[in-house]
Amino acid sequence: MKIIEVEAIPLAVPFSRPFAFASGQATAADHVLVRITTDDGLVGHGEAPPRPYTYGETAGSIVSVVRDLFAPVLIGADPFARERIRADLGRTVANNAAKGAVDVALWDLVGQACGQPVHVLLGHAADDVAAAHMIGLGTPSEMVADALEVNDRYGVEAFKVKVGRDLAHDLAAVRELRRELGDSIELYADANRGWDADTAVVAARRLADFHVTMLEEPNPADDVLGRRRIVRESPIPIVGDESTISLGGVARSLLDGDSQAISVKVARTGFTDSAKIVGLCEGLGVATTIGNQIDGMLGTVASTALGCGLRSLARHPVEVTTFLLMTDDVLTEPPTIADGRIAARQGPGLGVTIDPDKLAHYRADR
Numbered sequence: 001m002k003i004i005e006v007e008a009i010p011l012a013v014p015f016s017r018p019f020a021f022a023s024g025q026a027t028a029a030d031h032v033l034v035r036i037t038t039d040d041g042l043v044g045h046g047e048a049p050p051r052p053y054t055y056g057e058t059a060g061s062i063v064s065v066v067r068d069l070f071a072p073v074l075i076g077a078d079p080f081a082r083e084r085i086r087a088d089l090g091r092t093v094a095n096n097a098a099k100g101a102v103d104v105a106l107w108d109l110v111g112q113a114c115g116q117p118v119h120v121l122l123g124h125a126a127d128d129v130a131a132a133h134m135i136g137l138g139t140p141s142e143m144v145a146d147a148l149e150v151n152d153r154y155g156v157e158a159f160k161v162k163v164g165r166d167l168a169h170d171l172a173a174v175r176e177l178r179r180e181l182g183d184s185i186e187l188y189a190d191a192n193r194g195w196d197a198d199t200a201v202v203a204a205r206r207l208a209d210f211h212v213t214m215l216e217e218p219n220p221a222d223d224v225l226g227r228r229r230i231v232r233e234s235p236i237p238i239v240g241d242e243s244t245i246s247l248g249g250v251a252r253s254l255l256d257g258d259s260q261a262i263s264v265k266v267a268r269t270g271f272t273d274s275a276k277i278v279g280l281c282e283g284l285g286v287a288t289t290i291g292n293q294i295d296g297m298l299g300t301v302a303s304t305a306l307g308c309g310l311r312s313l314a315r316h317p318v319e320v321t322t323f324l325l326m327t328d329d330v331l332t333e334p335p336t337i338a339d340g341r342i343a344a345r346q347g348p349g350l351g352v353t354i355d356p357d358k359l360a361h362y363r364a365d366r
């Protein structure tokens, strides 16, 4: 089996409402669909969400790097040779979302060629996983209304609360959420580097009072001593996310004492490097959880496959609800969340089909 075509197709799907966090805001899914075709007619897909406020990538840069640098390496390659392809793509630094989407598309192809779903190839730890919902920044009452709706409609019982603005405002929101949702619901928090170290130390203690289980990226990790002080003084684990975006970056962060748990994202490390990161963390006794890069439906299916594939990721609720913000998408069959859980697709590869009419409608390059 050889790759004969690699496409990077920019999409534009509006959100029903903006999603806000300390480092930015998303108003539409301006994702890039990576489509890889082989000589025996298989087609693999991956989704690259551009997040310039985190990785510096734009839809335009993703399209360019896939078309100009990755496609020449991929054409003629065997999708099973993922380690060789990983090394070849690695000669281009950064471009995490572009590389992640290519890797997801390769696994989609390998699964289709083997007649097996990706989560089974990864290790089949579970058939489904608990879902977690990210609550974007808003007024406390808006944030509570969002959580209650998702809890009521989908049975979700784990919530990541975006924080990292004015601390009093953040704490008011968390207090309201805890009061309205009750004690059995998991709340964890993500500041997206919005605080300085002094504020973050106070925040961590106060969040612990509301039984918040962990705190992601409280301050910029480049504030090296400040970050280590937060880790030392926080009563709850500090989670690395945008400061731990590669295998080596995770190792450095853990050894330097910058984080105590790791958020893994298919959107930036695909399946291959996500699995390597999980293995590294398992060996060090460090918890991992699956985060969300404001994924669309395809990214959600991929995150679910990773969570169902690897045992340590299946333990914590997986962030899978951002596709609910999208007014539509290019998959024929959207993901479904019921009773607080999301199941892995049973079809070979990712088990998805792209709707050609929707793709024609939402592609941004025609």
Ligand SMILES: [Mg+2]
Pocket: 190, 192, 216, 217, 241, 242, 263, 291
């Ligand atoms: Mg985060």
